[in-house]
């Protein structure tokens with residue numbers, strides 16, 4: 001018989017939002033792995049639908065054309081934090097969604113309301129389906145996708161720190177150009193009408209500029225454990 005002492009902990013839903021390069025993916029994956037939770041990279045889903053639009057000749061400058069095609073691709077996300085996956089119509093797109101072309105077009109596609117409705121439904125159904133809980137990272141998770149999340153975190157970092165991190169990843173990329181590209185994408189994501197990048201009123205803001213990745217992970221793990229202990 002299951003008693004209170006040996007019962008499985010109730011599912012915990014963690015929303016992690018913030019601008020580009022603040023450490024959302026690295027932190028979310030590590031926190032989920034450490035706590036035995038699922039992990040969902042919602043940016044990968046917007047990148048996947050953008051990849052499909054580009055591959056199918058949809059004019060990215062035409063929101064009506066994007067809206068008309070929004071329900072066509074079948075996007076499937078694997079939520080194991082040790083090996084997250086993303087497929088479109090059965091094709092593994094983990095690599096092609098990270099190209100410069102997709103990165104430069106994703107904000108235009110993700111601003112189309114029909115795209116957001118489609119992807120938001122997908123995200124909610126994935127979050128509802130987890131047994132132990134999930135860490136979901138993106139731009140509008142705490143405000144729109146999962147407004148009842150148990151814990152909401154909003155990560156920030158200076159544009160300089162974020163550009164330096166990304167340039168390190170892109171080996172030799174010009175830091176100033178990277179910084180300008182980050183700022184441009186954040187402005188587009190913050191400025192769109194539907195579900196913009198924003199901090200939820202009840203989110204905990206963590207400025208990661210001066211923190212190592214390990215320190216950020218520890219901070220978020222502690223916040224999740226505190227939330228669990230309160231319940």
Ligand SMILES: Nc1ncnc2c1ncn2[C@@H]1O[C@H](COP(=O)(O)OP(=O)(O)OP(=O)(O)O)[C@@H](O)[C@H]1O
Pocket residue numbers: 018019020021022023024025026027043165166169208211212213214216
């Ligand atoms: N606190 C930190 N200190 C140093 N480097 C970090 C820190 N957090 C993340 N990084 C590094 O910065 C880079 C960007 O991190 P990550 O991809 O997790 O950011 P993100 O917020 O998910 O970005 P995006 O929204 O663009 O996908 C990675 O190379 C990661 O290892």
Ligand SMILES: Nc1ccn([C@@H]2O[C@H](COP(=O)(O)O)[C@@H](O)[C@H]2O)c(=O)n1
Pocket residue numbers: 020042043044046047106107108110111137138139140141185189
């Ligand atoms: N909840 C979200 C998540 C992402 N986006 C859009 O996708 C782009 C790519 O996100 P990455 O995290 O992979 O960099 C991002 O710039 C947004 O345009 C979104 O709208 N909502």
